[in-house]
Amino acid sequence: MNNKPLDDFEDDFLPFSPVDEDTDNSPSDDFKEEKLDNSTIDENLSIFDDINTIESSVSNLQTSEKQDLNISNEIIDNVEDVSNKIEDTKQEKEKTNDTDTVKENQNIFDDNASIENNLQEVQKAPSKKKQKKSIFNKKGVMLQNLKILPVLAFCFVSVLGIYIFINNVKADVVNLIKIEENSKVGYINNEGKVVVKPKYLFGTDYYKGYAVVKNYNNLYGVLDGKGNDEIPFGNIFSATLYGDKYIVSKFTNEGLKMGLLDSNLKEVTRFIYDNLSYSKSGVFMFTKGETMGLLNSKGKEIYTYKVDEVDDRNISIEVSDLQGDSTSDIYAKIKINESSTIINTNTGKEVYKYTLDDIRVLDNNVFYIKDDSGNNRYFVIKDDKVIYETSEYKRIRIENLDSNIVIGIKENSDIDYINLLTKTKINDNGNIKYTYSDGVILSEAYDFASNKTQYTISIPDKTLGTFSDIDPVDDTFVNDYMKVNTENKKYSFLNKKGEFITKKEYESASDFNKNGFSIVSNDGQYGVINTKGKEIIKLKYNEISMIDEDLFKTIKRRNNQELFIFKEDNKYGIINSDEKVVVKPIYDDFEFITTKYPIIKANYNNETILINIDTLKELSIKTENDIEIYDNYIVTSNGYYNYEGELIYTIGG
């Protein structure tokens, strides 16, 4: 029986075990010194190819430094033995031409294939397709070069490293769409394919590629864009998103602790806090043992306070809001037990002495302390200093910190304007009328010499411009421009230098909006002008109205279109700033239901339809009132649709 000795051989074989002992016992020993005949081998089984590959790899890397490795030597021996067996087979075949012998040879080769497989594991040889070249005739030279194994190992590790790196770099953030069936939460992709079967007790919507879910064991986990566990269940106790950070609690060696993760689930803080809670403007409050304090938006402890007794802890924070585009730091009142102070929310620096008085917080870094005797004591903080303090007013107000103007309201409703740079009153001349608007003061004085009313536009440290012979409509600038009456009882606009932005005048004109457009009309025909006075939509429509200011920006950002609504023959359509009609005037009305996404509602013969104003297409979605627009999908009571209006998923499967 030919198989028997081979079975024994297999039993003894283990990866990198001294296989050569077994093969040494084979009859091929007698032929060790003989040279192999190429042509005969080529006729033999393809298993040789693997050996060839190894050797070819070796030859390609001959130049590497010489190192003696036992593994290499064993492999070399194995290869030699295989070769010898082949030679043995060849000779026997010549003698007998017996098919049984051939079978035996095949078995031998099979055994040696195992050896080769091991070798491949070490070297990660290339695919078999490229392994057809026989180089057995160079065997002696080749075998010596197996010493380059470390180089191969290095290459392998490098490739593995690159593979892992590529897999870790997320090219795209994938946000799946949450679905709910039978009170179980699952997720589908944008094509409507179910990626995560509905199986969770609870799940959030995706945010920047991740969703927090809770499984049947009440354990929280976080799923990635492929629906895999990014944070396995049970690793965290809870996770809640605040702003763009997750407050996460988990069990550590010190018990249940909290920490912050960013939107990529990277640790912003360590898990060391007993409690963490969000305030606003990115500020978090924490307690840690007997220490309590604040974390800024980067997770840095900006303020700490040690309390004497663990039970005696009460911390609160009230952050001031900045309005306008001011870049000033934001300040907040922090109250610990009974005493309060004011700190910089970026650095944590205390900018006011501790006081038992109750500090109250207003917008734009204005604070005040209540005074029972009458007026409150107000103060303004800028650049870590109290830059202005007053008890003269019932209330003070700053509309934009960068304007350096404080508005003081007296008990009798009289108003003072204070220059924050000089701390002096701007309205110090009783013969001049002062009006604050949009960061500037317009002063109006009658000049008896010229018999004219002289207007001056100024900010605290300089005069921006002057004008006369022009009659402002209501003395206020809106979004940088002021509407004025012209001699012909029409309207025009001045900029903050007191100059006309256009020579034209209009029978009606709206204030400029935030995006810098005004709707104007003459002879009952409406158009749109920009801040340079250019009529970007000619005055030829029955009516023009603006798209919601924020939606306008969204559309402009998405496809660089500036869209306006126009009316023709009592129907509404949409026109762009190139005066091209992009949505025909066939609708009774438009309704804005989102400012983030390019979908609007339109009413057409008592039917409500949706229009994608990115693609400017009507969507064939039967809508009721409960329609919700999300990033790339639309939810109605029937199901989930994409922005093309195609149904991608029906509720209930």
Added chain:
Amino acid sequence: MKKGYTLIELLAVIVILSVIAAIAYPKIIDVIGSSKIKAYNVSKKNIVESAKLKYLADVNSLNVSEYKVVDLIDEGYIKNTAKNPLTNEKYTEDAKVLITNDNGNVSYSYVEGETLYDIVSKKNSEDGVYKEDLDYIYKGEDAQNYVSFNGEIYRILRIDSYRNAYILKDEKNKNININNIKSYINSYYNDNYSEKEKNEIVSFDILDYQSYLKSFNDDDSYILNNNDIWVNYNSQYKTLNCVTNKIEENSNANIRFVIKLKNDIIVRSGEGTQLNPYILGE
């Protein structure tokens, strides 16, 4: 002929079996978990059905009735061997069915945990909570009425007789023009709340003048307006002067949003302080 298996063969079998096990394990766990949730949902339905039976048998004119699961078990509406399929333990005291009767329109919901009503109704004026008619109202400067919802901080204004909580967003939205208020409210609601939160919201509007006035105690309120704000004044949008507290008709002001929440939302944790606000939902 072979007399037995070689080591290699045995190893191969073990490897194959372990690979199969590794692949199958999560699936099996999923199936078990999914069936647990299924059983949980079925038992929730059954509990609600039992509560319906009891409700129909009772004479009850309250806006909201509450039947505890443990009581339904005691009274024989539910088998006394019933266990919570999720925990495989007996139902706790806080598992209950809320039955809301809104002018004859009856709705049932299963609740497992404390709702805001459960917490606030136990508080008193020391905590800043005042009972007026059937409402529980927070008043005064130091009201400990902080709630975390939708990843933001809100303040509880009041809990009404239907146990719906009204919560006020702690941050204001700035400088909204009279012409845009309605579409601003609509868009804000659509763009800033996820499906999950929308399912928990009954209605979404701006602060109403009455609630604002009622938040005062000794001339102090936790609602501090730095600038004029829009208020809902007899179903019309008017501006509230921040200094005089009087209603005016201006064209621009800030907005404070108010959410009316469903009455079956549970409080996961928290104590209402700023440091440890009530956290709503699961």
